[in-house]
Structure formats: C-alpha cells, structure tokens
Amino acid sequence: MYPFVRHLRLTVATLSCCILTATVWAAPAKPQLQVTGYVINAELDPAANKLSATAVVSFTALEDLTAPVFELNNGLQISKVTDANKKPLEAERLTNNSTVRFNLATPIPKGSSTSFTFEYAGTLKGAETSPVEGIKLASVEDPISILLYAGRWFPMVGLFTNRFTAEMHIRVPGNERVIGSGSGVAAQKSLPGNKTEYTFNWSKPGFPGTIIAGKFIDPVTAGNMRVYVTEKHKDYAHDFASQAEREFLFMSGTFGQLDSSRMNLVELPDDAISAAWAPEITAVAGSRIAARNEQRLLSNTLAHQWWGGQISPATLNDAWITNGMSRYAELMYLEDSAGKTAFESAVMDVSAGALAYDTEPLSTLGRLDPFSPQFQSMTLEKGAMVFHMLRWEMGDEVFNKFLRALLTQYADKSVRGSNVEAVASAQSQEQMTPFFAQWVDGTGAPAFTNKYTVFRLGDNKGFRTIGSVAQDLDLFRMPVELRIETDGKTETRRVDLSGTESQYSVETFGRPRRISIDPQNWLLKSTPDLAVRVAILRGQQQVAQGDLTAGLIEYQKALDANKNSSLAAYRIGEVFFMQRSYQSAANSFRDALRGDGDPKWVEVWSHIELGRIFDLTGQRDRAVNEYRLAVQTNDNTQGAVNEARALMQKPYKREQTEN
Structure with a gap:
C-alpha cells in the first residue's frame, strides 16, 4: 500500500501524520469482480492539462454480475464503453464516490471472464477532481504529470488489494520522459507531431498502475538506482541516489532479493503527496529531495516494494x-x-x-x-x-x-x-x-504498575526481590523486560506476564535501587509521557485539517499532563503564529525554550520562529540575534541551521497567501 501521508514539518513521529481529509468511502463489503489485466493507450497533453485514454479491462466475475462498479477519477468523462462483443454499454456516473456503474441487461455469470473497453478523456489539474479531497493524485501539468494508482486515472476495483497485470502505451510531448513499471526505456519510439510513446509491460499480478511523466534530465545512477529529476533539483540527484542505494541494499539483505533489482527514483511535484510507490518506482516530493530530509520517508517508500508489492x-x-x-x-x-x-x-x-x-x-x-x-x-x-x-x-x-x-x-x-x-x-x-x-483483534494497551520488596540473603549472597506487575487488561499475556538498577551493575530479567497481576522473584548481588518495566519500550503501553505525545499528535492532525481551535485544545491537554512539555508549547506557538497573534506566539516559543527540551530540535526551531516574529514586527537586530542562537545550537534538524543562516542574510517576509 502507498505510504499516503502528509508530512507536517517536525511532527511528533517524523512520518506519522496521515492524510486528514477524505471523500465518502463506499467500497463494497465483498468484491464483485477481480480485474486481471489492463491494456491502456493514453496520451498526455500538459499544455491543456488533458488526459485521453482507451483501457481494455479484463476481469473475472466473483458473483453473478448485474451491476458491476468501477472506480474512475471524477475529472474523466467516458465517451464510450463496449463489452467483449463490441456491444455498447450504458454507464452511470456516481461522482460522490468517483465510481461508474453499469446496469447489464444480461448478467455475467459467476466465475466467467470477460472484458470491457473504456474510452474516456478529461482535464486533470491540481486536486480538484481527486478521489481524496485536497490531495493531488492525478494531474497532467508542466513540468511534471502524475498519474498515480490511487488517483483512479483508469477504471479499477479493489484499491490496494486487487493485483493485476498491465500493458501501457503512453504518449507525451517529445521533450518529456515517462517512468512506469516494467520495460520502459527500451520500448520508446518517436511519433509524428514531436511526440514520443513509451511502452511498459508488467506481466505478473501486482500494482503497476502509476505513470509519472515530465521534463526530467538524463538520469543519475548509483548501483541499480536511477534518479529522474527536473533541472531545478539536479544538484541533489546523486546524494538521493546514494541514500536510496544504501537503504535498498539494507532491505534486500534483510527481506531478500526482489525479482527485479531495478529501481526508478522519481521527483514528484511539491504540491502533490510526499511519496508514492509502484513496482520499480519510488517517488518523493522535490522539496524533500532538495532539503535532504527524505531519509525516513524514502526508506518507508522503498519498503513497499516488499510490503505491498511482493505481498x-x-x-x-x-x-x-x-x-x-x-x-x-x-x-x-x-x-x-x-x-x-x-x-x-x-x-x-x-x-x-x-x-x-x-x-x-x-x-x-x-x-x-x-x-x-x-x-x-x-x-x-x-x-x-x-x-x-x-x-x-x-x-x-x-x-x-x-x-x-x-x-x-x-x-x-x-x-x-x-x-x-x-x-x-x-x-x-x-x-x-x-x-x-x-x-490485532483487540484494542487498548496495558498501563503497568510495579510493587516489590527487597530481602537480604544470608552468607553475603546478595538480595532477593519479590514483586508483582499489575496492569488493567485481563486477557493480557506477554513477556516483559525488567531492568534492575543495583548498587553494582545493572541487570535485566525477562518475566512472563499473564492476567491483571503477575508475580516475579529476582536475585541480584547488589541491592536494587530501582526496577523499571519494559525500559527499552518493546511493548505498546499506556504511560503519562505517551499521553502527552498522543495529545500533541492529535493536535497536529486537527491543525492539518485547518481546525486551529481543536488543535489548541489538544495541545493544552498535553500541557495539562506535562506543564514543562517543550513540544506542546512549541506547537501552541505555531498555531498562534498562523493566527498572527505574534505576542502569544513569542511567549509560547519562549516557554518551549524553558521547558524539558524534549525533543532536542525544539530549541533550534524556537529560536528561528522567534527570529521570524521579530522580523515581522520590524525588529531586525533582535531577529538576527535569534538566528545566531539557532546556528549556535549546531542542530540542523530539517535543515534548521541552513534556514537560520539564510534568514540572517535576508529578513523573513510572510507571503500574502500564506495560511
């Protein structure tokens, strides 16, 4: 499955902030049909933002079909659909969930295989017609066009679950390259009218439904990695390829070799999703490539070649x-x-x-x-x-x-x-x-409490600690690690827990001073610290939706749980800054600097945000001082030091359209 995540800068979990807007979801409880393969001929016209296509869709009925339904981007209008006998079919458009429904005069029997041929075209620009509100998944534009699998740019069923084969013939202007799954470059040919056609074949069931085209320069290579970027990002292509090669080799060594070791790394537009994948394709937003902060996003996206692609x-x-x-x-x-x-x-x-x-x-x-x-x-x-x-x-x-x-x-x-x-x-x-x-079948996480008594053993043999671990889930059963900090060395023990209370007995040479439950966080558990992190994460997601008030409420919950939380104070400062409440924002960023310092990056970014506020309020000297303090932290998280140095040279100005 695609890692469809919208990445807010410096989220609690670097890659945990997910897509926050959605259209109506109306997937059938049980699949009606299984698409087995496609033959698609498509032409992209970036000047007119237009896609024109013909798709032959082969499928098998999983039940007697009287009203088959396919998903298709709302920006695409069907001009004609015929069955396997070339007989025209009437299609009903359902724009509320981006689907097309057919009412068949003669049902298709369960277990039989057939095909429909779709002829369709339309304007794809931005996120106006996206199946996911506000997220650009299919768009024909200059300099980069994206036709992502989840953009439903061809008739489809079983999002993320229906595996299929594909043969695709993609025509683009002669100055563009096309990247798809399968043999692409070798099947390139020139056409009249300064057009080029690329042919891609993916012959085993998978998800070869993504096409990316654009004015990409000659690819940069590192091992089996081929990087396609626009002229704007050419200086970062080699480092991007090298990083991907290291990550791909690690995963190949961990999970095993893929059938194809070829990998195309492709630049995505900055106003699209942060990352997408398809067989042999890993695509990342150009801004993430340029900022060199794509390492975790890249590894997550590459991992889908195994987890989503292979299975x-x-x-x-x-x-x-x-x-x-x-x-x-x-x-x-x-x-x-x-x-x-x-x-x-x-x-x-x-x-x-x-x-x-x-x-x-x-x-x-x-x-x-x-x-x-x-x-x-x-x-x-x-x-x-x-x-x-x-x-x-x-x-x-x-x-x-x-x-x-x-x-x-x-x-x-x-x-x-x-x-x-x-x-x-x-x-x-x-x-x-x-x-x-x-x-998997349950919800909730245990909250552990630990009670113990220490006894001295005779003959200078050390100490015995008898205790019990209690938690609130009656059916819980798992091993847990205990860390026993003594007057001498620290020791660890593995204890099996079962039910709401489990006994343990541990002998150590030194007197135990502290016993910690699951100190390395192997288990998912409820703790006061996690309560703070959860509130902050939920606040971030509310802010990403544009509900600043709800976000502030969640951030305040985090502060109520930990009044010294630097992260909660920083997030509150961000919201006030968005609202142009500069004094309140400055107060919150100062609270972040005085807080617990967790995470460490809050310090450098709080100085930068204070500097921006001083720039906006006409206090350039104070702004430069904050930028200087940011540089002195030597913390370049998310390019912070680079940003501070740039702002020392040129004052911050808020764009009129900035929200």
Whole structure:
C-alpha cells in the first residue's frame, strides 16, 4: 500500500501524520469482480492539462454480475464503453464516490471472464477532481504529470488489494520522459507531431498502475538506482541516489532479493503527496529531495516494494500487515544507520501514533475510509508496533526468518492476518493466537504498575526481590523486560506476564535501587509521557485539517499532563503564529525554550520562529540575534541551521497567501 501521508514539518513521529481529509468511502463489503489485466493507450497533453485514454479491462466475475462498479477519477468523462462483443454499454456516473456503474441487461455469470473497453478523456489539474479531497493524485501539468494508482486515472476495483497485470502505451510531448513499471526505456519510439510513446509491460499480478511523466534530465545512477529529476533539483540527484542505494541494499539483505533489482527514483511535484510507490518506482516530493530530509520517508517508500508489492493485503482489514511492516522497515533501517538511541526514540513516536485512534481493532478497519486519520494511524503506527512486539517475543534471529518466510510463502499473492499468525507460530514454534487476539483483534494497551520488596540473603549472597506487575487488561499475556538498577551493575530479567497481576522473584548481588518495566519500550503501553505525545499528535492532525481551535485544545491537554512539555508549547506557538497573534506566539516559543527540551530540535526551531516574529514586527537586530542562537545550537534538524543562516542574510517576509 502507498505510504499516503502528509508530512507536517517536525511532527511528533517524523512520518506519522496521515492524510486528514477524505471523500465518502463506499467500497463494497465483498468484491464483485477481480480485474486481471489492463491494456491502456493514453496520451498526455500538459499544455491543456488533458488526459485521453482507451483501457481494455479484463476481469473475472466473483458473483453473478448485474451491476458491476468501477472506480474512475471524477475529472474523466467516458465517451464510450463496449463489452467483449463490441456491444455498447450504458454507464452511470456516481461522482460522490468517483465510481461508474453499469446496469447489464444480461448478467455475467459467476466465475466467467470477460472484458470491457473504456474510452474516456478529461482535464486533470491540481486536486480538484481527486478521489481524496485536497490531495493531488492525478494531474497532467508542466513540468511534471502524475498519474498515480490511487488517483483512479483508469477504471479499477479493489484499491490496494486487487493485483493485476498491465500493458501501457503512453504518449507525451517529445521533450518529456515517462517512468512506469516494467520495460520502459527500451520500448520508446518517436511519433509524428514531436511526440514520443513509451511502452511498459508488467506481466505478473501486482500494482503497476502509476505513470509519472515530465521534463526530467538524463538520469543519475548509483548501483541499480536511477534518479529522474527536473533541472531545478539536479544538484541533489546523486546524494538521493546514494541514500536510496544504501537503504535498498539494507532491505534486500534483510527481506531478500526482489525479482527485479531495478529501481526508478522519481521527483514528484511539491504540491502533490510526499511519496508514492509502484513496482520499480519510488517517488518523493522535490522539496524533500532538495532539503535532504527524505531519509525516513524514502526508506518507508522503498519498503513497499516488499510490503505491498511482493505481498499485498487480501482485504483492507489486512492493510496493517503491509502498512505496518513498511513503517517498521523504516525503523529497522534507522536502527542500523543511526543507532539504538534514535531507534528507541522513533519507537516512542510510533507508539503515540498507535494509541491516537485505538478504538477499533486492526482486523476490522476495512470498513473505514483508507485515507482517514484513524485508518492511516492504526495501520501504519499500530501495525508497526505489532511487528515490533513480535520481534521482542521471537528474538531477532527468529523474527528475521519469520519475515522472509512470510514474503516467500506469499510472494506475488495477497495475505491475511490469519496467514501472518500461522507463519509466526510455525517460525517461533509457539502458539501465537493469544498475541494476535490481543493486538490485532483487540484494542487498548496495558498501563503497568510495579510493587516489590527487597530481602537480604544470608552468607553475603546478595538480595532477593519479590514483586508483582499489575496492569488493567485481563486477557493480557506477554513477556516483559525488567531492568534492575543495583548498587553494582545493572541487570535485566525477562518475566512472563499473564492476567491483571503477575508475580516475579529476582536475585541480584547488589541491592536494587530501582526496577523499571519494559525500559527499552518493546511493548505498546499506556504511560503519562505517551499521553502527552498522543495529545500533541492529535493536535497536529486537527491543525492539518485547518481546525486551529481543536488543535489548541489538544495541545493544552498535553500541557495539562506535562506543564514543562517543550513540544506542546512549541506547537501552541505555531498555531498562534498562523493566527498572527505574534505576542502569544513569542511567549509560547519562549516557554518551549524553558521547558524539558524534549525533543532536542525544539530549541533550534524556537529560536528561528522567534527570529521570524521579530522580523515581522520590524525588529531586525533582535531577529538576527535569534538566528545566531539557532546556528549556535549546531542542530540542523530539517535543515534548521541552513534556514537560520539564510534568514540572517535576508529578513523573513510572510507571503500574502500564506495560511
């Protein structure tokens, strides 16, 4: 599944803020038909923002079909549809959910295969006709046109779940290149009228439904990576390719080799989604490439070649498998490249996202709009935590074998939650049903309390600690790590918990001074710190929707839970800045500087925001001083130091259209 996430700058979890607007979701409870393949001929006219296409759609009826329904972008008008016998069909447009319905005089029997031929055209520009409100997924423009799979630019069914083959013939102006899945460059030919046609073939069932065209310069290569960017971003192409090559090699070593090792890295327009993927394609917004802050976004998107491409969810109830594992692959690469501390910090952020909307079991999320905050947060963040906890239960070696076994057994197929459970049980040689019942079929997370008594052992043999761990979920059953800090060395123990209270006994040579439950955050659990993070995350999502008042309410909840939260104060300052309440914003940014300093980047960005406020209020000397303080932090998170240096040279001015 695509990592369809809208990235606010410096979110609680760098990649956790999800798409926050959505159209009506009306996917059928049970699929009516299975599309097996496409033959598409399409022409792009960027000058007129127009797409013209013919699509032959081959499909099999999964039930007796009297009124088949296909999804199609509202910006595209159908001029003609014929069945396999060239007989015209009448199509009914349903714009409320971007679908086309046919009322057939003669039903198509269950199990039979046939085809429809669609002829259609229309204007695709910006996000006006997008199936997801406010998010550009299909647009024919200069210098980059995007026809993303989720943009429904061709008649389709089973978003993210229906695997298909595709043969595509794409015609564009002669000065443009086209990137698609399969053999593209080798099948390029010139046509009259200064046009070029690119042909792409993807012969095994998958999701080869994305086409990106534009005025891309000659590709930059690094290993098997080929980078396509516009002239504007050519200086960043080599570093982007090198970063992708490192990440791709890590994932190939972890998950196994893909059938195709070729990867096209493509620039997306800045006003589109942050990232998208298709077989052999990883696309990232040009601004993220230029800012060199795409590392985690890139690793998440690359991971979908395995988790979404090699295997895919059988239904949207199973989307936590591929979305969650793509997020966790991102964290695994972070652990490998940046170390354990960065990894543990990211896990805390993901935990906050997992708890933000935890009112619906993962196994029943298919009834929700796949672009809704709850669906995105749960499948990405809680899905990732499910795999994180599986890793803790299994151990690293068995966990890696489990991942490879899952990818091997279901290669080029769809996978269900029950399949994941079966493979996990087989690889761990443990009955994993209780684990999946708790974390996939249930909701909530335990809140641990620990009581213990320390006894001195005779003959100078040390100390025995007898205690109990209590939590509020009656069916909870998992191992947990205890960290025992003593007068001497710190020791760890693994204790099996079951039910609302579990006893333990630990012997140490030194006297225990403190005992921590799950100190490395292997388990998803409720803590006061996470309550603060969850409130901030929900506030960010409200602000992204444009509801600043609701965002402030959530941020205030975070401050009520932790009055020293630098992050909550910073977020409140952002909202006041948006509202042009500069004095209130400045007060909040100063509170952020006086707070707990978590996360560290709040310091550098608070100085920058204070500098901007001083610039806007005509106090240039004070502004420059704040920018200088920002540079002195030597913290270049999200390009902060670069931004501060630029602002030292040129005062900040708020654009008239800035919201």
